[in-house]
Amino acid sequence: GAGVSQSPRYKVAKRGQDVALRCDPISGHVSLFWYQQALGQGPEFLTYFQNEAQLDKSGLPSDRFFAERPEGSVSTLKIQRTQQEDSAVYLCASSSLAGAGTDTQYFGPGTRLTVL
Amino acid sequence: DAKTTQPPSMDCAEGRAANLPCNHSTISGNEYVYWYRQIHSQGPQYIIHGLKNNETNEMASLIITEDRKSSTLILPHATLRDTAVYYCIVRTYNFNKFYFGSGTKLNVKP
Numbered sequence: 112g113a114g115v116s117q118s119p120r121y122k123v124a125k126r127g128q129d130v131a132l133r134c135d136p137i138s139g140h141v142s143l144f145w146y147q148q149a150l151g152q153g154p155e156f157l158t159y160f161q162n163e164a165q166l167d168k169s170g171l172p173s174d175r176f177f178a179e180r181p182e183g184s185v186s187t188l189k190i191q192r193t194q195q196e197d198s199a200v201y202l203c204a205s206s207s208l209a210g211a212g213t214d215t216q217y218f219g220p221g222t223r224l225t226v227l
Numbered sequence: 228d229a230k231t232t233q234p235p236s237m238d239c240a241e242g243r244a245a246n247l248p249c250n251h252s253t254i255s256g257n258e259y260v261y262w263y264r265q266i267h268s269q270g271p272q273y274i275i276h277g278l279k280n281n282e283t284n285e286m287a288s289l290i291i292t293e294d295r296k297s298s299t300l301i302l303p304h305a306t307l308r309d310t311a312v313y314y315c316i317v318r319t320y321n322f323n324k325f326y327f328g329s330g331t332k333l334n335v336k337p
Contacts, residue, residue: 155327202271218270
């Protein structure tokens with residue numbers, strides 16, 4: 112596809128349930144990022160992958176949050192035992208370069224998670 | 228990463244230039260200024276970035292002051308579709324993550 116895709120677009124979970132959010136980056140992109148966006152706020156960084164290696168997970172809010180990218184392409188963000196404060200839009204972004212520099216991050220449409 | 232300060236909201240008449248300011252007084256020499264925008268219910272969209280020279284592309288122009296402590300994003304002829312939240316981001320060269328802040332809500336009015 113031409114852009115970053117995410118699924119599902121909307122997810123409703125009962126408190127305590129586990130959820131898995133999927134991100135399909137732009138084909139060939141080395142770097143992949145997850146962000147969390149609460150209502151009315153800007154996105155906040157969660158974690159970063161370079162190929163299959165998770166190089167930065169400093170933004171993950173608790174050990175209930177886990178992300179993986181086992182083959183260096185598709186990534187899954189998993190939230191265990193969801194809480195109401197986990198309700199947010201989860202955004203995935205990818206970029207073509209390894210490392211930093213001035214490579215542009217391209218964002219997907221996000222997954223809106225609502226925890227009841 | 229250096230933090231940025233943006234006005235929470237701005238209005239602009241359709242067809243007129245929209246000038247969105249951003250202060251980044253603690254920016255360092257190796258930090259870039261990026262602009263993204265987010266239209267309701269969509270992911271952030273890249274607009275433009277620069278280091279110290281002014282930049283222009285098909286979407287906008289970026290004017291960075293000589294001391295690099297502030298910048299202005301210019302949309303030359305705003306349309307209703309430009310209504311969005313605009314984020315000014317300062318990014319260190321060797322760090323990947325973006326710090327978005329709260330952005331400026333631009334309302335383009337007919």
